[in-house]
Amino acid sequence: MTDTSRTTAPGPSRGPVAVLIGPMGSGKTTVGRALARLLGVPFADSDAAIVEADGRTIPVIFEQDGETGFRTVEQRVIARLLTDHRGVLALGGGAVTTGATREALTGHTVILLDVDEDAVGPRIGTGEGRPLLAGGPDPLAAWRERTASRAPLFAACATHTVDTTGRTPDQIARTIADITGTKEQP
Ligand SMILES: Nc1ncnc2c1ncn2[C@@H]1O[C@H](COP(=O)(O)OP(=O)(O)OP(=O)(O)O)[C@@H](O)[C@H]1O
Ligand SMILES: O=C(O)C1=C[C@@H](O)[C@@H](O)[C@H](O)C1
Ligand SMILES: [Mg+2]
Structure with a gap:
């Protein structure tokens, strides 16, 4: 775990206990669920909330x-969740490409999940369900390009970075709970 550009501010009095960001397949949804379970708080995922709000996959x-069009809906849904959701919030991999979302993340505890290319390959597979990976001939190459171009945006938004390579979702969740100082469920 390393501290990155932003400090963990006292934070808004409303909103999530932690927001997870990071590249596709870094485990935001999986680790977010494990963290919410560990802390005994609700879990929300912006991708799932978009599907629920929009009615399309x-x-x-x-x-x-x-x-x-996707980013417009995504930005609105995330703005609402950052205000209303009191548990753990996982964002979509490209959420940080929207300036309004980067601004809205200011003052929140934002955890960047990092993963190396060898570890993410099996996790993303053919890219099914992830249109920015599945559309071309080489999903891993598409992942590499997107991840590299987004790296400065991830770094600018993160208050903390956690490497997920070779670690289980429960181990990662425990590390995040330690970082955020949030009380675990007995
Ligand atoms: N720490 C881990 N070790 C091994 N496999 C993992 C780990 N974290 C997640 N996975 C697996 O990787 C796949 C992708 O995980 P997940 O959907 O949580 O990623 P994501 O960051 O939410 O991706 P996206 O940006 O597309 O929403 C899933 O099959 C999940 O089970
Ligand atoms: O990295 C991205 O741009 C995306 C990641 C997914 O979580 C989804 O939000 C969608 O597939 C786009
Ligand atoms: Mg996800």
């Missing part, structure tokens, strides 16, 4: 409205 939103 993520691949269909991308197909019909393009990435720009």
Whole structure:
């Protein structure tokens, strides 16, 4: 675990106990669930909230409205969750590409989940369900390019970084609980 550019501010009095960001397949959804279970708080995932609000799947939103249309819905859903959700919040991999979302993350405890390419390969597979990976011939190459171009955005938003390579979701969740100083469920 390393401290990165932002400090953990006292934080907004409302909103999530921790927000997870990071590349596709870094484990935001999986670790977020484990962390919420560990802390005994609710879990929310922006991708799931988008599907619930919009009524279409993520691949269909991308197909019909393009990435720009998806980002518009994503930004609105995240703004709401950052205000209303009191538990653990996992964001979609590309959420930090929207300036308004980066701004809205200021003052929150934002955990960047890191993962290396060898570890993420089996996790993303063919990229099914992730339109930015599944559309081309080489999902891992697409992952590499997106992750590299987003690295400065992730770093700018994160208050802490946790490496997930070779560690189980429960181990990672425990590390995050230690970082945030949040009380675990007895
Ligand atoms: N620490 C881990 N070790 C091994 N496998 C993991 C780990 N974390 C997640 N996985 C597996 O990797 C896959 C992707 O995980 P997950 O969907 O949580 O990633 P994500 O960061 O939420 O991706 P996205 O940005 O697309 O939402 C899942 O099959 C999950 O079981
Ligand atoms: O990294 C991305 O741009 C994405 C990641 C997923 O979580 C989804 O939000 C969607 O597939 C886009
Ligand atoms: Mg996810």
